[in-house]
Amino acid sequence: MNLTGLKYFVSVASLGSVTEAAKRAFVSESAISKTIKQLEEEIGVKLFDRQGRTIKLNQQGKVFYTYVSDSLNLLNRGINAVRVNSINKTSEINVLFTVGSPLIPIIALKMQKLLPNVSLNIHQRTTFAKDLKQFDFIISSNKITDFTTIPLLREEIVIGWKRNFMRKKNMFNITELENFTFVGENDETELQQTINKFMLSNDLKLNFKYQSDEPATVREMIIAGLGIGFIPSVTWGEYFKNSNAIDIARIIPKSPHRIIYLNTPHQTLTDTQRLFSNEIANVLVEAQSY
Numbered sequence: 189m190n191l192t193g194l195k196y197f198v199s200v201a202s203l204g205s206v207t208e209a210a211k212r213a214f215v216s217e218s219a220i221s222k223t224i225k226q227l228e229e230e231i232g233v234k235l236f237d238r239q240g241r242t243i244k245l246n247q248q249g250k251v252f253y254t255y256v257s258d259s260l261n262l263l264n265r266g267i268n269a270v271r272v273n274s275i276n277k278t279s280e281i282n283v284l285f286t287v288g289s290p291l292i293p294i295i296a297l298k299m300q301k302l303l304p305n306v307s308l309n310i311h312q313r314t315t316f317a318k319d320l321k322q323f324d325f326i327i328s329s330n331k332i333t334d335f336t337t338i339p340l341l342r343e344e345i346v347i348g349w350k351r352n353f354m355r356k357k358n359m360f361n362i363t364e365l366e367n368f369t370f371v372g373e374n375d376e377t378e379l380q381q382t383i384n385k386f387m388l389s390n391d392l393k394l395n396f397k398y399q400s401d402e403p404a405t406v407r408e409m410i411i412a413g414l415g416i417g418f419i420p421s422v423t424w425g426e427y428f429k430n431s432n433a434i435d436i437a438r439i440i441p442k443s444p445h446r447i448i449y450l451n452t453p454h455q456t457l458t459d460t461q462r463l464f465s466n467e468i469a470n471v472l473v474e475a476q477s478y
Contacts (some may be wrong), residue, residue, distance in 0.1 A: 189230055191221045191263075194256050197235070200224060201245050201253050256370060259314075280307040281464055284320070286328045286378050287448060289403050289428035291471055299468050302417070306460055321453040324461055329469065331377045332451040338465075339473050343422040345382070345444040348436045350413035360437045366456055369415040371398040373406055379446075383418050386444035422475050423448065448472065 198219065199209040210217040228235055235249035245253060249391060285292060299308055306382040311323070320332060331337045347360050380399075387394060398414055400406050408425065410417040411433045419428070419436060427435055448469055453462065 189227065193227045194260065196220050196223045197227055198253065198256055198260060200243065201249065204242075204244055206243060207241075207261060212220070212259070215305055219284045235239070241251060262313075279303075279460055280309055281325070281461065282309045282323045283464075284311045284323045284328075285328065286330075287446075288423040288472075290424055291475060293467060294426065294475075295471050298471065299464065302467060303309045303460060306464075320351065322456065323463065324452060325468070326450055326451040328451055329382060329446045331449055335451040335453050336455065340448045340450050340469055341422060341476065342445055342447050343420050343476075344438070345386075345418050346377075346421050346436045346438055347416055347448065348410055348419040348428070348434045349416040349432055350411055351435050353413045353416075353435075356435050357437050359440050361440055362392065362442075365394055365439070368395070370394050370396045371400075371406055371409040371415040371417045372396050373403060374399050374401045377401060379403070379404075379418070382444060382446045390442075417445070420446065422472065424477050428432065 189278065192454075196209060196213065199212055200206055203209050203212070206217050206220050206224075210220045213220070224236070227459045231252075233248045233252070234246060235252055237246045292310060292312075296308055296310070300348060320326060320335075326332055326335070327340075347365075371382065375384065386392075398409055400409070403424075406417060407427055409415070410419075419425075421436075428436075450465055450467070452461070457465065
C-alpha cells in the first residue's frame, strides 16, 4: 500500500469521478483505475460501486475513506510543521489532548497572548502516536508510564440531556439510568472507559444506541435529543456553560469521577514549557466555576 494509491483513492472518492481525479493528478484514467484496483486487491475489499462510467463509495469504502482522509491530513500537518519550523525557527510545544477538547481554544488564546512566538502543535488522537515521548505534554485522565505526572483536577461526571427532552431534575438515582437511551463515546476513549468501570462496579447495563470517537459529535447528539449522556462537569462544562440547550443532574448515591493529569516526558522544563504548564492549570481552575 503506497501513499500515491491512497491519495488517488481519496481524490476519486471526493470527486466521484475517475476522469476528474486523473485530470487533477495529471495522469491517465487507466493509471488511476489500475491503482484503485490494486488497492482493493491488497486490502481484499471492494471500495466502490461501479455502474458504467459512474463510480461511488460503497459502505466499506466510506468507512475506509474516513481513516485514510484522517491519515493524510495528519501527514500533511506533519509536513507543514517541519517546513514552518525550518523556515521560522520558532519555538514549538507539542501537546496531546486525550481529554478536555472544549478547553483547547481557551488555552490557545492564552498562549497567544503570553507567548506569541511559540508555535502550539495540538493533537487529539493517539491512533498514530506510537511514541508518546514525541509530545512535550499529554493532558489525560490516565497516568503515562515513565512520565512525570501532575494531577490537575478531580471532576465529577454528571448526566445531561436536551432541554425539554424530559422533565428537569437535579439528581438521578443509579437505578434509573437503565431506563434511558444513551449517546456516548466509543469504548477506546478514556471517558467511555471511565464510564464502563463505573457501570461494572455498579452492575449497570446501559443502552448506548449512538457512540462516536469524536467528543464534539457526542455533545451535539446530546443537544439534538438523541439520548442522554455522561458529561464531565469541568472539562465539558466550558462547552455548555453559555448554552441553554441542556439540563444536567448529578448521579446518586455515588457519581463517577475522574482525575485529569498533566503528563510530560521531560525531567526539567524550559521556561516556555513551564509557562505553558502553569496556564493549563490556570484554565482548569477557572473552568471549575461552571
